[in-house]
Amino acid sequence: MFVPEAELAKTANFGERRISCAELLRRLDAVAQDYVFEGALVEREQAVLSGHFETVCLRPGLILHSAAVRDLCDVHTHNRLQPGIKILVVTGGLTDVAFGNRRFRLGTGGTEAALVNLAEEERFSRRWQRGREERKISLTLTQEWLAEIGLDETADSGGFLAFARQHLAFMPWAVSARARSLVQRLLQPAVYLPGLQRLYLEAHCVELASEALATLLPPVSTSDRLRPGERRRLQRLTELLTSDEVLGMSVADIARAVHSNPSSLQTLARKAWGRTVFEQLREIRLNKARQALLDGHTVAHAAEVAGYASATNFATAFKRRYGCSPRQCY
Numbered sequence: 001m002f003v004p005e006a007e008l009a010k011t012a013n014f015g016e017r018r019i020s021c022a023e024l025l026r027r028l029d030a031v032a033q034d035y036v037f038e039g040a041l042v043e044r045e046q047a048v049l050s051g052h053f054e055t056v057c058l059r060p061g062l063i064l065h066s067a068a069v070r071d072l073c074d075v076h077t078h079n080r081l082q083p084g085i086k087i088l089v090v091t092g093g094l095t096d097v098a099f100g101n102r103r104f105r106l107g108t109g110g111t112e113a114a115l116v117n118l119a120e121e122e123r124f125s126r127r128w129q130r131g132r133e134e135r136k137i138s139l140t141l142t143q144e145w146l147a148e149i150g151l152d153e154t155a156d157s158g159g160f161l162a163f164a165r166q167h168l169a170f171m172p173w174a175v176s177a178r179a180r181s182l183v184q185r186l187l188q189p190a191v192y193l194p195g196l197q198r199l200y201l202e203a204h205c206v207e208l209a210s211e212a213l214a215t216l217l218p219p220v221s222t223s224d225r226l227r228p229g230e231r232r233r234l235q236r237l238t239e240l241l242t243s244d245e246v247l248g249m250s251v252a253d254i255a256r257a258v259h260s261n262p263s264s265l266q267t268l269a270r271k272a273w274g275r276t277v278f279e280q281l282r283e284i285r286l287n288k289a290r291q292a293l294l295d296g297h298t299v300a301h302a303a304e305v306a307g308y309a310s311a312t313n314f315a316t317a318f319k320r321r322y323g324c325s326p327r328q329c330y
Contacts, residue, residue: 017051018049018072019047019048019051020044020048021045021046021048022044024049027054031055031081031082032079032080032081033079033081035077035078035079036077037075038075038077038078042073046073048072048073048075049070049071050069050072051068051133052068052069053066058250059145059250059252060145061141061145061146062139062140062142062145062202062205062206062209063139063140064138066136066138066186067135067137068092069133069134070133071133073128073130074128074130076125076128078123078125080121080122081122082118083119083120084118084141084143085115085116085117085141085146085164086118086138087113087114087115087209087212088113088138089112089113089137089138089173089179089183089208090107090113090134091112091180091187092107092133092134093133093134093135094106094132094133094134095134095136096127096129097127098124098126099118099123099124099168100123100168102116106136107134107136112175113175113179114170114173115171115212115213116169117163118168119164119165120167141209146164148262150261150263159217171215171216176211182207185204186204190313191308192309193307194248195248196247199246199251199281200278203266204278206251210266226271230271233259234268234272236257236258237254237258237269241281241284251265251277251278285306285307286317286318288306289302289318290302293326294329299311299326302314302326303326314326
């Protein structure tokens, strides 16, 4: 299920809005099959959650589920999930779920992040408790997406392949400060123009997935120097990011354009610039917006150049970057 850009930009406050049973089922359509409530009679229009709840298929095989919610009822729910690796990160409250016969309680001072592998279709269940809060994101990575980034049955990927072949394999994950920041940005995404909003979310998800999956891979030693092939890809990447051609492209589209894959592309960007592809794109477009202001264009025009749908959000980002407001550039 693809979600409108306006829906992607909603903030994640527990009391922001109430979510009905019917809306919950609609928003879970991308990942959940045969969703069932047990333990209480729940009407379709009955409010079951308050807060923010979204499921977005960013591209085939990469699904983001984000939630900052409070339970409004005491029930159990269950549904069927398709095979794939689940990356779970809880930054507030508690989530009480089970994959098959394996129950997981994440949050409240315990394990806050984990990877779970579903090698086959499996039952997923969640225990609801009235008044309980949780802030979490869940990434679903299918075999299709993993193969696209080079992690498949043909890859020499050490512990990853053993994990990916074991049904209900579980790996706790110590979340870094950077990963925690990525999760917060996914729960409360900045508002960008159509074409950049999904790229923003996808770039953050790819980086988060890269860090999580790295716990399953053997360490590799890399040189700080770029190899000839990397320099060529970096040159093409720079040309692409400075052009309007990049608007509307996904991370995978950008990777293909430079003959790479999403994971390797992010590694190259960090190696060359010390930042992600999206962070580099934002820097480039902010510089373009600053030049537009210096050339006498309006703040609204500069915000559009930078890719922001909101002039207020643009002004905040601009001041954070340059130490002055956009109007002070005139």
